[in-house]
Amino acid sequence: MTVMGVLDEIVDTARYPLADPEGEGWRAAVGTAAAELAATGCHVLREFVRPELVETLRTQGAAIAPDAYYKVERVNAYNIPLDSELPQDHPGAIVLERGNAFVPRDLIPADALIHRLYVSEVFQRFVADCFGLPGLHEFADPLAGLCLNVVAPGMSHPWHFDTNEFTVSMLTQPAEAGGVFEFCPNIRSAEAENLDDVRAVLTGTGDHPVRRLDLRPGDLQLFQGRFSLHRVSPVSGAVQRHSAIFAYTDRPGVIGTVERTRQLFGRVLPDHVAAAASAVRGDRLLD
Numbered sequence: 057m058t059v060m061g062v063l064d065e066i067v068d069t070a071r072y073p074l075a076d077p078e079g080e081g082w083r084a085a086v087g088t089a090a091a092e093l094a095a096t097g098c099h100v101l102r103e104f105v106r107p108e109l110v111e112t113l114r115t116q117g118a119a120i121a122p123d124a125y126y127k128v129e130r131v132n133a134y135n136i137p138l139d140s141e142l143p144q145d146h147p148g149a150i151v152l153e154r155g156n157a158f159v160p161r162d163l164i165p166a167d168a169l170i171h172r173l174y175v176s177e178v179f180q181r182f183v184a185d186c187f188g189l190p191g192l193h194e195f196a197d198p199l200a201g202l203c204l205n206v207v208a209p210g211m212s213h214p215w216h217f218d219t220n221e222f223t224v225s226m227l228t229q230p231a232e233a234g235g236v237f238e239f240c241p242n243i244r245s246a247e248a249e250n251l252d253d254v255r256a257v258l259t260g261t262g263d264h265p266v267r268r269l270d271l272r273p274g275d276l277q278l279f280q281g282r283f284s285l286h287r288v289s290p291v292s293g294a295v296q297r298h299s300a301i302f303a304y305t306d307r308p309g310v311i312g313t314v315e316r317t318r319q320l321f322g323r324v325l326p327d328h329v330a331a332a333a334s335a336v337r338g339d340r341l342l343d
């Protein structure tokens with residue numbers, strides 16, 4: 057099968073003309089995405105996955121969700137150490153509970169829809185175009201490259217800024233209630249932290265605008281989370297919320313640190329240890 061054939065099976069290419077890179081339909085879809093990203097840092101491509109595959113998308117996620125690494129972590133919105141020296145009223149001093157759990161890439165079957173999308177070169181090119189990037193690369197990390205983000209009832213993925221510039225994700229199973237993706241477009245910028253606004257959102261005070269996305273399984277979400285504070289609100293009801301996180305980088309060979317990897321997944325692989333060693337030594341030569 058051709059590379060495009062694989063994508064065409066999964067994506068509604070009548071609605072999203074990925075069959076014709078740089079064609080008129082492709083450029084229109086990219087133009088819409090780029091304009092909305094520039095304005096709000098977020099763009100949703102509704103029903104990106106063919107509606108007849110949405111139940112498969114859901115069951116494939118539900119099948120691997122029990123393999124997620126569960127550990128409630130105490131964090132802050134900036135993902136900096138909790139013992140960082142900060143003024144008492146700094147929003148980074150507010151401690152939140154991160155109750156979401158990740159199924160890492162090495163436990164996601166290669167033939168799962170989310171994995172087939174993640175590695176598709178046409179998909180990657182389309183996403184890069186939407187973000188205005190010359191190209192992108194799979195995160196070289198064998199665990200964090202592709203994850204299923206599991207938020208169980210009673211848990212949330214609390215308010216935070218991302219450390220990466222851009223995120224690609226897809227809801228695969230909605231919660232019965234709650235579990236809403238909420239974000240504050242451009243609440244900070246490269247020039248200004250706007251701590252008062254951030255604190256107001258974290259404490260639920262003030263009236264800083266918060267947008268809520270009504271996501272459906274199979275919708276593709278493009279998001280720039282460096283400047284837009286965001287969260288998945290607490291999940292209630294009996295059903296877990298699942299979303300696939302497609303992690304890409306703008307340069308090749310990027311891999312997570314040993315410390316962060318152990319925190320997120322409860323284990324590290326030889327690749328993480330080797331990357332740490334070569335970072336220290338400054339070369340990638342064999343011992």
Ligand SMILES: O=C(O)CCC(=O)C(=O)O
Nearest residue numbers: 205218225237288299301
């Ligand atoms: O699961 C989601 O929809 C949001 C995930 C997220 O914000 C993140 O992984 O940084």
Ligand SMILES: [Fe+2]
Nearest residue numbers: 217218281286
């Ligand atoms: Fe995030």
